Amino acid sequence: MSQYAPGEPPIDGRRAGQVPTMAYSADEWRLLVRLPGRVLVAATSTEPATPRHAVLEGLAGLEGIAAGRSFDSDLVRAVVVAIYAEPDNSPLQAGRHVDRRDRLAALLVSCQAAVELLADRADPADSAAYRQWVQSVAARVRGAAHPVDRHLGTAGEWVPGIGSSFLGRLGTALALR
Template sequence: MSHSVAGEPPSAGRRAAPLTTAVYSAAEWDLLTSLPARVLVAAAAPGAGRPERGVLAGLAGLDAVAAGRGFDSDLVRAVVAAIYARHDGGPAPAERLTDLVDLLVACRAAVRVLAQRADPADSAAYRQWVQSVAARVCRAVPGPGGRLASPADRRFLDRLGGALGLG
């Protein structure tokens, strides 16, 4: 177990640096660390009966990503740390981020990677966290009649949940 500078163990029994990243190839880790942003952008994108979203939806998605820091999952915390530690500062190409078919394929690929390499609890936490990013974006701006998610948003969330093996 690693210790802090003061020689005390990290709070709540958490490791200072999760060992979870060592079991993933660079391509697998890139998939796991890029998927939350891809989901956020896809959830915020209008189209197919889904309303135009604004800054509030994007902020809700960013807040949902950041909320992963508090998860009781080494994997989720490591992914969030990697997301915030990236130095390139540039987003992935827009077509990579918003194409729904490609996003669902990436979700299924992530599920396969997690099934092979992750602890089942970490796998479930990661998949639920990614789904929660989309749900918070879709519900950030009430639609007509004050509904929190349009029927098209619910279909999007259902498809995403299915691709993540949640439904």
């Protein structure tokens, strides 16, 4: 987390607002950059009740990622910039079925690896902000999966989506619980 205000002389030779991405190897940085998107995919990968709900879940997750731009964490803001700068050149895995449980297990292992990496290399405040931000992406998807029409005051229909057990397991893997 920045310990100086923008415009102040840097304490450690960096300009205010810069994250030392050089502190991470290319693979480590890729882990941090891709983890929020993987969480979004895991959170939205169940069968939505309608195509409209699928869109709402996806948009909520993207909003959660974009919300990182306003975090008081240089690391989170740098990861958001890197997410939007990353080219989408990954090949589609058409016809390849991967079990949801296997994907979830791999995601949780990646979360634990990110926690360990951040514990070793990041400012504790940046580490906490990053982990909370990643979980907030899934929480936003969950909120979209279980809508309540606040304007009309009526509850929306139940939508099968991620459960609180997913959020709990994610929170544990991110060392938030």
